């Protein structure tokens with residue numbers, strides 16, 4: 001069991017340390033944790049946010065536990081050297097094409113969102129976002145047009161196999177939940193979306209039990225405000241998924257609790273909290289490590305099939321919450337280490 | 348004063364009729380209202396959602412009062428013939444490059460949104476969306492790659508003059524409000540966004556009193572949930588503006604009250620409610636015409652400089668609301684005509 005641990009920037013190291021303690025407490029036979037540098041931390045040490053050494057470690061492992069990257073003081077660098085490029089690089093190099101972002105309101109925490117509690121209580125959705133294509137990875141550049149004007153451009157595209165693959169992920173996820181899948185696109189404007197929609201409809205034939213619907217992205221952004229409880233699984237492209245998954249996460253209110261998985265074909269995956277590097281509170285022992293601990297649970301489940309151990313971690317987090325242990329993000333005052341201790345105690 | 352009236356599909360004709368009654372009640376000297384066909388209605392009559400006749404009427408006028416387009420029964424048509432193409436065609440043909448979408452919670456209507464009333468009460472923002480560029484109007488198509496796979500593609504781009512023009516609109520709007528402008532992009536991934544950001548920063552030099560900030564689109568979608576009251580004016584591109592403006596509208600809760608303007612250089616503009624054609628209630632006299640009536644007010648203000656008359660209409664709508672006149676969308680039972688009557692009475 002080889003797991004890469006990439007803690008990254010800001011609060012990344014603190015929250016990752018607690019998740020590592022939880023993993024170690026499980027006494028998993030043969031668990032090997034290998035640390036590597038990513039993000040701004042890696043840039044400072046190696047001159048690149050995703051050094052070759054790090055990529056090699058990733059390739060030698062079966063899964064990655066990831067903290068957070070991001071460092072405003074490196075914003076002046078050319079884009080290819082900025083911390084966030086580590087995320088994009090890992091996704092592409094390792095073929096992490098399926099981002100699973102569950103958004104569920106934890107019982108008793110309905111008060112934390114800006115949505116009315118009765119609206120928030122209904123939220124239990126999973127966003128399946130494609131991560132390897134779309135306008136993210138197309139050709140792009142800045143050019144000077146014939147008439148002398150500068151123009152920035154980015155090619156958006158999806159090929160049928162890219163859509164088919166993520167559609168299968170979406171339908172499979174829906175089969176394991178309430179069998180409703182909503183595919184989000186902008187087919188009234190984009191050819192990329194029209195192909196997306198056509199392929200999703202083709203794939204649907206293999207999942208006759210799943211009820212498929214289609215929604216334009218602008219309407220989806222509206223419906224996530226109006227009635228987020230209507231959604232079960234949403235499948236969408238890289239760009240729309242970026243926007244909608246962040247919107248959905250904030251609807252839940254407790255962003256310090258949300259974990260995510262980025263999966264390759266097979267069992268390989270990268271697991272990370274959805275929150276960022278939070279430089280304002282970094283190094284102070286104030287960050288809530290629960291989302292990272294829950295990411296470690298996802299890691300055990302998806303990459304190693306250790307359902308029981310994953311469920312144990314999740315139950316321990318719930319117990320700690322039920323006992324009133326709350327980080328600052330949840331309106332409480334428990335520190336990083338204290339929360340880690342509480343989860344370990346509950347374990 | 349030549350105003351084109353394009354009522355369109357679904358509830359479009361009903362709500363437009365009430366706005367026309369309000370305009371006529373003002374006894375504006377020389378007001379000439381010229382009707383034209385758009386959307387599904389135009390397709391059925393002329394075989395095209397934006398017939399040449401309609402475009403000619405638009406060109407012969409100084410402003411357009413627009414209802415709504417959209418008709419699910421025409422969804423099988425090739426994209427170029429679908430009702431929504433009328434909107435895209437008018438924007439492009441008439442150079443309507445600046446979409447202004449105010450989102451404000453009306454006093455006394457804080458209860459209509461799914462947001463907590465105290466969060467909703469703070470919302471008073473204006474989204475300035477570019478309408479003539481971006482991935483909407485770039486080259487696009489579906490092709491078969493060398494290896495036989497089908498691929499859908501769309502070119503996203505912005506040239507510096509396109510960004511400069513909408514940036515000026517954003518800064519000017521901010522100068523007339525609380526002098527805060529937030530530019531939304533995805534400069535950590537897109538070259539189009541990097542150029543966007545560079546140009547907005549250049550233009551900012553001409554508006555030293557405006558406090559400019561930049562936000563990634565995923566974060567903006569989050570912040571609109573977490574704390575929508577933080578925004579004053581948001582300026583963004585066509586695609587991100589489509590998503591964020593719909594999200595912001597729904598935060599307000601009373602979508603039947605929100606008007607919008609799409610402006611060309613000079614005073615030409617198209618004015619429309621932000622709601623759609625609502626085929627489910629079309630023809631039943633149930634639709635709330637207030638958003639269209641408020642669009643007519645925007646028309647008088649922006650295209651004809653009739654600030655006083657515009658304010659009169661807005662005050663009349665507020666009075667009707669204060670008197671308890673509520674359409675079904677606001678939890679009331681007043682019909683289209685009844686609401687029109689109430690506004691006229693208040694006028």
Ligand SMILES: CC(C)[C@H](C(=O)O)[C@@H](O)C(=O)O
Nearest residue numbers: 084085087088242535536565
């Ligand atoms: C950092 C950035 C490139 C990234 C993305 O846009 O995918 C982030 O927003 C995310 O969602 O993981």
Ligand SMILES: CC(C)[C@H](C(=O)O)[C@@H](O)C(=O)O
Nearest residue numbers: 188189218431432434435589
């Ligand atoms: C109908 C559609 C093409 C249009 C758009 O995407 O611009 C609509 O959503 C809007 O916002 O006016």
